[in-house]
Amino acid sequence: MALTDVVEFSLKVNGQARELALDPRTTLLDALREHLELTGSKKGCDHGQCGACTVLVNGTRINSCLTLAVMHEGDEVTTIEATDDAVLSALQAAFVEHDGFQCGYCTPGQICSAVGMIAEFAAGMPSHVTEALEQDRAAMSDLEIRERMSGNICRCAAYPNIVRAIAQAAETPR
Amino acid sequence: MKPFSYMRAAGPAQASAAAANEQDAKFIAGGTNLLDLMKLQIETPDRLVDINHVGLDGVAETQEGGLRIGALVRNAVLAAHPSVRRKYAVLSRALLAGASAQLRNRATTAGNLLQRTRCYYFYDTTKPCNKREPGSGCAALGGFNRIHAVLGTSEHCIAAHPSDMAVAMMLLGAVVETLRPDGGTREIPLEQFYKLPGDTPEREHVLERGELITGVVLPPPPDGRQVYRKVRDRASYAFALVSVAAIIDADGKSRLAFGGLAPKPWRVAGADGMSDPDAIADAVLAGAVGHGGNDFKIPLTRRVIRAVLRDAGSA
Numbered sequence: 470m471a472l473t474d475v476v477e478f479s480l481k482v483n484g485q486a487r488e489l490a491l492d493p494r495t496t497l498l499d500a501l502r503e504h505l506e507l508t509g510s511k512k513g514c515d516h517g518q519c520g521a522c523t524v525l526v527n528g529t530r531i532n533s534c535l536t537l538a539v540m541h542e543g544d545e546v547t548t549i550e551a552t553d554d555a556v557l558s559a560l561q562a563a564f565v566e567h568d569g570f571q572c573g574y575c576t577p578g579q580i581c582s583a584v585g586m587i588a589e590f591a592a593g594m595p596s597h598v599t600e601a602l603e604q605d606r607a608a609m610s611d612l613e614i615r616e617r618m619s620g621n622i623c624r625c626a627a628y629p630n631i632v633r634a635i636a637q638a639a640e641t642p643r
Numbered sequence: 644m645k646p647f648s649y650m651r652a653a654g655p656a657q658a659s660a661a662a663a664n665e666q667d668a669k670f671i672a673g674g675t676n677l678l679d680l681m682k683l684q685i686e687t688p689d690r691l692v693d694i695n696h697v698g699l700d701g702v703a704e705t706q707e708g709g710l711r712i713g714a715l716v717r718n719a720v721l722a723a724h725p726s727v728r729r730k731y732a733v734l735s736r737a738l739l740a741g742a743s744a745q746l747r748n749r750a751t752t753a754g755n756l757l758q759r760t761r762c763y764y765f766y767d768t769t770k771p772c773n774k775r776e777p778g779s780g781c782a783a784l785g786g787f788n789r790i791h792a793v794l795g796t797s798e799h800c801i802a803a804h805p806s807d808m809a810v811a812m813m814l815l816g817a818v819v820e821t822l823r824p825d826g827g828t829r830e831i832p833l834e835q836f837y838k839l840p841g842d843t844p845e846r847e848h849v850l851e852r853g854e855l856i857t858g859v860v861l862p863p864p865p866d867g868r869q870v871y872r873k874v875r876d877r878a879s880y881a882f883a884l885v886s887v888a889a890i891i892d893a894d895g896k897s898r899l900a901f902g903g904l905a906p907k908p909w910r911v912a913g914a915d916g917m918s919d920p921d922a923i924a925d926a927v928l929a930g931a932v933g934h935g936g937n938d939f940k941i942p943l944t945r946r947v948i949r950a951v952l953r954d955a956g957s958a
Contacts, residue, residue, distance in 0.1 A: 476649060493649035493691070496678070516679050523745055532745045535675045539649055540693055586744065594723045597739040597879065602728040619879035620743025 478542040482507065483551040493539050498522045500538035501548060509549035509577045513622075520621035523578040523585075524548050530585025532620075547584075549577035556584050559638040569634035571625030579621045583635045586617045590639070609639055644681050651693040655822050655855055658694045663824035663853025665690040670855060672715060673749040675742075676758040683766060685759075685775055699857055702726065708863035711820075714753035714856045718808065719744065721752060731861060733869035733888050737811035740873045743880045753856035756809055756819070756836070757848065760802035760906075761882055763787060773799045774844040789936040790882065794928070795905035800844030801934055804907050805882050809833070811871060813908035814888040814900035818860045824853035830860075837907035847906075867892040872951050873902070874943065885944050891955040899923065899948070904931075904940060920949040 477490045480500070487505055498515075501507045501524070510533055513521035517535040524533045525547040551557055560580045563569070570576045590609060598616045599607040607613055614632050623631060652658035662668040669688035671677055672695060680686040699713040702724050710726055721727055722738035742750065764770045764782040771780035783791055783801050792803040817833040831849060838846050850856070870889045875881040886902035895918040901909040914926040924945040931941050 474648070493647065494644045515682065517675055517743075517746060520743065520745060529748045530745050531749045532675070535678050535746075536749065537649070537671075537674065537678070537691075540651075540671070540674070540695060542651075582745065585748070589719075589744065592723075594719065595728065595735070595739060596744075597736075599739075602732055602735055616879050617744055620745045 476539050478539055480538065480541055481543075481545045483546070483548060484553065489538065491538055493537060495538045496534050497524070497526075497536045497538045497541055497546070498533035501533065501546070507548050507550050510581075511574055511577055513575070513578075518622070519575070519578075520582055521575050521578040523582040523621065525581055525585055528585075528588060530582050547581070549581055554584065556587055556638065557581070559641045560584060560634065563634035563638040563641070564631070567630045567634040567637065568627070569630040570623075570627050575621060575623045575625075579618070579623070579631055582618060582621045583638065586614070586635070587639050589617070609636065611636065614639075645684060645687040647688050648690045649693065650690070651695075652697050655694075655697050655699060655857055656826065658692050658697050659822050659824045659853050659855045661690070661692045662855070668692055668853075670694050672751040672754045673717070673746075674754075675746050675750050676754065680759060683768060685766065685768065694855070705860060710861040712752050712859045712861070714751060714858050716752045717748055718742070718750045718752070718755060719747040721808075722747065730864035731811075731815060731869070733814060733871050733890065734808070734811040734861075736869075736871035737807040737873075737886075737888060740871060740883075740886070741807035752808075752859055755806055756812075756833075756856065756859070757850075758805060759847075761805045762791065762802040765802060774802060774840070774847075777843070777845050784934060787936055788934045790884065790903075791934060791937045792905045793931045793933055793937055793940050794909055795839045795907065796932070797840045797842065797844070799842055800840035800906070802840070802844070802906060803903055804837070804905065806908065807871070807873065807883060807886060807902055810886055810900050810902035810908040811888045812859060812861070813910050814890065814898060815865070816862050818862075819856055820858045820860060821850065822855045822857050823851065828857075829854075833859075833908075834910065840906050844906075865890050865898075868955055870951055870955060872947060874947055885940055885947050887944075887947050887951050889951050889955070891952065894918065895952065895956055897923065897952060897955075899927070899951075901927065901944065904944060918952070920952045921945070923952075924948050 511521040513519035517532040522534040593606045668690040700715040770782040791801045819831045821829045867890045873886040883903035888900045891897045
């Protein structure tokens with residue numbers, strides 16, 4: 470294969486199969502934004518430091534800027550544009566209710582990250598601030614939310630309201 | 644990013660052979676460090692061999708009562724694994740102290756071992772760096788070196804190893820298993836896996852071209868209390884200034900390994916079995932040299948050792 474060859478593959482994004490023909494250098498973030506017209510996921514640092522690009526792949530939150538789109542052939546990608554995810558919808562409503570943003574640039578990443586975080590909590594994943602590793606599931610607390618969301622930076626420092634919004638959405642019955 | 648050819652390997656042998664055939668091939672797993680470096684053209688592979696679908700993603704007990712961790716096991720999965728939480732708490736704690744949740748979900752066991760230093764000058768392609776461009780010099784020696792190493796350095800490089808996970812694995816006596824392109828395998832104790840910079844700081848480990856890490860084996864869990872203490876500039880999502888992984892028995896005798904201090908996770912076997920924190924610090928810090936900005940790491944390490952042993956004693 471010549472170095473500049475285009476690779477053809479498909480992704481499932483928000484429930485829809487999407488065909489792509491891309492330079493293999495294209496990150497998942499650039500594929501979403503520049504080729505699939507899903508500009509909700511944001512490019513902040515492009516180096517995995519800010520979390521603005523966070524999406525869910527097969528239900529797990531990752532930095533879409535630090536992975537190549539071609540590596541995700543066959544994977545299911547969920548972005549902030551998803552309309553059929555109850556947790557994501559609850560988080561969107563809670564962010565509005567609690568004013569969990571100022572400029573809004575980090576918000577799609579915060580919300581996608583929180584979807585993943587709530588699933589990790591439910592699966593019993595511990596965190597750096599979880600006191601007893603042996604217990605099946607840590608108790609949700611502001612400290613746990615802050616630690617588990619530390620990969621999402623908010624330049625406007627709306628953190629108190631982000632924590633409130635996530636805490637509320639995590640307890641919303643579904 | 645420089646152009647490269649991409650292939651998805653179906654199994655370890657195919658991956659190893661594919662990487663051996665190209666002059667400058669790289670395996671890609673999580674990609675969280677490699678792609679970061681490729682965007683800055685610090686890494687410029689001609690070929691990427693995607694190993695995300697080769698298997699090697701299981702965690703299983705060994706016949707000896709230890710644990711075999713597949714190369715592709717994600718950091719988050721390993722940290723949450725019931726056996727690791729119960730028997731190798733220091734490893735779970737070290738993993739959870741590293742990076743962010745998103746990165747841990749993607750980063751792999753083998754990739755964590757092979758991540759590169761976060762030395763500012765290694766990342767800044769306008770500055771000299773013997774690790775990035777051998778023979779160009781070391782800008783960190785006379786520059787900002789708050790995060791740099793105080794042990795195991797050379798006049799050519801003072802970069803520190805960034806991993807938390809590898810510090811715990813070094814303490815636990817982990818062995819790295821590999822597959823070579825000719826089909827042969829190796830078992831490399833982690834103690835012998837990393838190279839000190841000397842006059843070849845670009846050579847960080849003993850792996851050969853095309854050699855693939857297939858897993859990491861931990862010996863049976865040690866007796867004693869396991870602790871990981873990390874000191875950093877922020878409460879979360881920051882590299883260690885100093886970290887200590889410790890196993891402390893009922894008599895207060897300890898075994899320790901350190902992060903943030905050296906070009907590799909640092910172990911001083913001569914300090915094993917000691918219980919006096921100052922004697923341990925004297926043994927561990929023998930030969931430690933600060934470079935101005937990181938002088939504080941030497942007294943800080945002494946205090947962290949004291950705090951870890953004190954807290955273990957009072958528990």
